[in-house]
Amino acid sequence: MKRHVLLFLALGLLAGCQEDVEIARPAALELTPEAAGHYCQMTVLEHDGPKAQIHLTGNPFPFWFTQVRDAVAFMHSPEEPKNIAAIYVNDMDNADSWKEPGFDNWIEAEAAWFVVESKRAGGMGAPETIPFGTEEGAKEFAAANGGRVLRLDDIPVDYVLAPVELSSADQLTHGTSGEAAK
Numbered sequence: 760m761k762r763h764v765l766l767f768l769a770l771g772l773l774a775g776c777q778e779d780v781e782i783a784r785p786a787a788l789e790l791t792p793e794a795a796g797h798y799c800q801m802t803v804l805e806h807d808g809p810k811a812q813i814h815l816t817g818n819p820f821p822f823w824f825t826q827v828r829d830a831v832a833f834m835h836s837p838e839e840p841k842n843i844a845a846i847y848v849n850d851m852d853n854a855d856s857w858k859e860p861g862f863d864n865w866i867e868a869e870a871a872w873f874v875v876e877s878k879r880a881g882g883m884g885a886p887e888t889i890p891f892g893t894e895e896g897a898k899e900f901a902a903a904n905g906g907r908v909l910r911l912d913d914i915p916v917d918y919v920l921a922p923v924e925l926s927s928a929d930q931l932t933h934g935t936s937g938e939a940a941k
Contacts (some may be wrong), residue, residue, distance in 0.1 A: 785814040785864035787847040788821055796825040797833065797882065806882025809849040809860045809890055811868070816842045826881035827888045831911070832919040851889055851895035866890065868911050872897035876920055879905030885923040888914055
């Protein structure tokens with residue numbers, strides 16, 4: 760019995776001496792025609808605007824999102840897994856256009872600057888969180904399209920989780936306030 764206690768204590772000391780091992784962040788994958796949106800299961804490439812991919816630890820396949828807003832909602836949703844290893848978003852500073860945001864111009868979401876509350880809707884018609892690699896690019900977009908420039912951690916949870924009512928092709932109403940997100 761004494762031997763087992765000593766062995767247990769020795770193993771505990773060894774475990775305490777080990778350094779924390781940092782798991783490598785998975786690389787962003789190139790967007791392909793096979794990518795389907797996590798929530799809608801529609802082909803991601805069929806939608807305009809910026810896209811996102813979320814990688815979970817232990818899963819070699821990312822979750823794809825037709826809108827960046829949906830990826831931010833995934834982060835905050837209590838029903839979704841929290842073992843997020845990486846989140847990548849299109850860098851709209853390097854996008855060809857709103858219709859073609861790019862296949863491989865990914866940046867880490869934590870490094871991006873986001874425009875929220877602009878008049879541009881995302882690929883699924885909901886308000887979008889539009890990512891830029893530079894603060895200047897985000898500010899230029901906001902000046903032309905309205906909205907505020909924020910970092911990922913500053914995006915209001917209500918902005919991405921509140922229900923969206925599509926009242927017409929030109930107007931989005933966000934949440935229950937009835938304010939147009941133009």
